[in-house]
Amino acid sequence: TAAIAALRDGHLVGLPTETVYGLAANALNAVAVARIFEAKKRPHFDPLIVHIGNRSDVDLVAREVPPVAEVFMNAFWPGPLTLVLPKQPAIPDLVTSGLDSVAIRMPQHPVALELLQALDFPLAAPSANPFGYVSPTTRQHVLDQLANEVALVLEGGSCSVGVESTILSFSEGQPMVLRLGGISLEALEAVHGRPIPTQLSSSQPHAPGQLASHYAPARAIRLVAHGEECPAPGAPFLRFYQKEQPEWSLSADGTTGSAATRLFGVLRSLDEEPDGPEVWIEKAPEAGLGRAINDRLLRAAHRA
Secondary structure (H helix, E strand, O other): OHHHHHHHOOOOEEEOOOOOOEEEEEOOOHHHHHHHHHHHOOOOOOOOEEEOOOHHHHHHHEOOOOHHHHHHHHHHOOOOEEEEEEEOOOOOHHHHOOOOEEEEEOOOOHHHHHHHHHOOOOEEOOEOOOOOOOOOOOHHHHHHHHOOOOOEEOOOOOOOOOOOOEEEEEEOOEEEEEEOOOOOHHHHHHHHOOOOOEOOOOOOOOOOOOOOOOOOOOOOEEEEOOOOOOOOOOOOEEEOOOOOOHHHEOOOOOOHHHHHHHHHHHHHHHOOOOOOOOEEEEOOOOOOHHHHHHHHHHHHHOOO
């Protein structure tokens, strides 16, 4: 296919996944990977996720897999879970920002899996948007912002999860959550059988999505706790869910799953009026996918 040929030639391809659309390049080709950073204007200290199409491909990317990581792979792959593992020398340092570890996941989206399984190399693929801006959840979002940077963008419909993957690292054999995402902390802990610590922000990140300011539209955002009223009377107020005005709801039906799929589209829509008054947004319930949604909202609202 055209996508396979483009990737083999070192070009960038827009790739649908169940989380967000990715900006994909051959993960073993440092020149192609450099094009990702250039296209996104992404700082080189922010590492990329490597995507694989088969469990056996882990050995191409990671030099060792602790038994506890295998447990999470068995439970959640393919799916929105990224594991940080010691890297193989074949992975360019640019992919990992010079770290000796690499972030790996096997996406669940059929288009992504079919492409990955047809290639003889893994793909580095961060979200297909300019760095720090709202992640894309449709093909059109990618074309709107990066059409001149990609050879093509594969069509995969709207992303079913809508927030990025959860990221787990393993230090001394113990899991730690570096980014909340499409797999809830509760689901991870149910598999692990005990609590899992989190370390979610860093100025020197060990995984993508750890910077304090990220996912940000141009229009200013303020947040209120779930269940609270807007403290600024008359200001635009986006509730988590209101049946009477679903268009001014983060969730279409009151569930966190619906809010996750709508989140980046809602943030993106705010930029239709970038100089408009600041918008107040009610946070999601702090449980399950709500934690990942609130993490993205906090980063979107952060002003460095």
